[in-house]
Amino acid sequence: MEAKVVNSKKEEIKKVFLESGLEVKPLYTYQDEYKIIPDFKEELPGRYPFTRGIHPLMYRKRPFTIRQYAGFASPEETNERFNFLIKNGQTGLNVAFDLSTQCGLDSDDPRALGEVGRVGMAIDTLEDFEIAFNGIDLDKITVSMTINGSAIVLIAMYFALAEKRGYDLKSLRGTAQNDILKEFIGRGTWIFPVDKSVKLVVDTIEYCAQNVPKYSPVSVCGYHIRESGANPVQEMAYAFCIAKAYSDETMKRGIDIDEFASRLSFNFDIYGNLFEQIAKFRAGRRLWAKIMREEYQTKKEESCWLRMIAGGGGAGLTKEQPENNIVRTAYYALISALSGTQTMALCTYDEAFTIPTEKSAEIALRTMQIMIEEMGICDTVDPLGGSYYIETLTNEMESAIIKEMTKVDEQGGIIQGVASGKVQEAVSRQAYIREKAMQDGKILKVGLNCYKKEEEKRTVEFHPYNIEAANNQVKKLIKKRAVRNNVLVNQLLATVKEDTLNNANLMPSIIAAVKEYATVGEIIGVLKEVYGEYDEPIFF
């Protein structure tokens, strides 16, 4: 699908290039792989450099976690959907928040107009978390939160909730997306200037290393960078540069790499050429292990693991003939499993139109379950390992990712590249090139630029915007502000401000504030007073 086809009369076959720019030969033999890395046969899953998987038995021991993205309207409605998914065999939660929550605004903020509960659930105070996770055992169901700009507040809320419900933070698991650097590149829910934003991420890493050691405070997202237009090599390269930047900043606080490296996780995208994606993940796993061991001198085995959620892939789906997306995501699921992912999530076939219905969420869930139960996907580890093509491509992808990372380093590093807008510019240029290639028919997309249907009747059912739930959310917030201990809340907010001014780790003071029902908007507001807001460099 991504292949650029050039006619070459001399060879009388078409030349094929992958989206990452690598050329594909019509045949691979034992000579290809040996040429580049003679010792690949010694590679074993569960052993450095983990090309074939981070665990020796992988899915034979336990299948990947199924973690569909869900959340809409108020915490009440979302709790219902959570329970529906769990009842149907989902083994983890992936929480969607509305844009006001993601941007650190309360539901009654004028800038939240029309956004409350629209693309995810609205959260204003800890009370909303208490409702959303009611009846869900946080020991059995691990919770992942898709939250970035305001992540420090939502992570604090999650820990406060766990403590209130009697869980031991020392054994609490879960993940926050909390990758702000990628928000500047794509997705856009940034709030503060780049350096302050990174400081907040490092606060959460430091706090977790010391207090919640099993929690993953960051999930570095190549995903959204790829969705924004980057090719698979850029996706991996930028994600690794970002993960290294967070690691460097954390180590500057005197924290040993082995205290937090194993809790860094990744979120990657899947769409496009099947083999290119599988090689991307195998190469990524090997390269990340090498970076951690050789460059960062980690001592613990787990510090070298590339733990990931892989799936998606929204940008690969079409609004045209939407049922075809069920087929596409089934292929994405296969790619993800063949790539040795830890966790999987699929976009639903109607996601290009609307919030998934219960039915479409169920189809996505069943797609993964069919693969696990019927296809033998869990029977053996890295079934494509040893394939001449896959091994060669894995090696080539690794070299290409290293080259792209070097390019970022030469331009002053990823933080500088994001602050200046250079990285955003590169990604948006790539998006334009891809769009043009689609328009020119160089990249084919079934239903969009080939095998089109003239007249299409829409078959997708729309999820209506629940304005009543939004209004109730505002009412609940106003009531909560009236009944909480406001003297105490104001004191605690003052402490947050003091800690911000003193450049202290903000996790303890924010946890204390959310426990007394300080709102997301109030806490982010205090931080804005000190940090100011991000001024976006305009590049396209």
Place this chain on the structure above:
Amino acid sequence: MKVLLAKPGLDGHDVGVKVLAHALKEAGHQVVYTGLKKSIEEIVQKAKDENPDIIGLSILSGTHQILCEKLNEEMRKSKLNIPWIVGGNIPAEDVEALRKTGALEAFPTGTQIDTVVGYISNFKK
């Protein structure tokens, strides 16, 4: 033609608007892009400052109707009369409502970039 491209509301999806900006520039138009997360008031102010021939809003979170009504209202208040179009995650059945609200045209996702560029290039005040 001078085109003001704007991202109102909190939606951070800017791939489409940036691709369009590229394409318009390549077609010889002058493009001013506001960047993400601008209030309607800020966009109207920008329109006053820049005096574009046409304004293009990009909205993918589903809030198009509310934001477009607000744009109309603010333009009226400022006695500004600049034609505007909107693009984004717009269901086909919302297109007519947006036209009634005052949009010259509404382009749902999946629209070919050339179609939008062509529309703007052929547009006469």
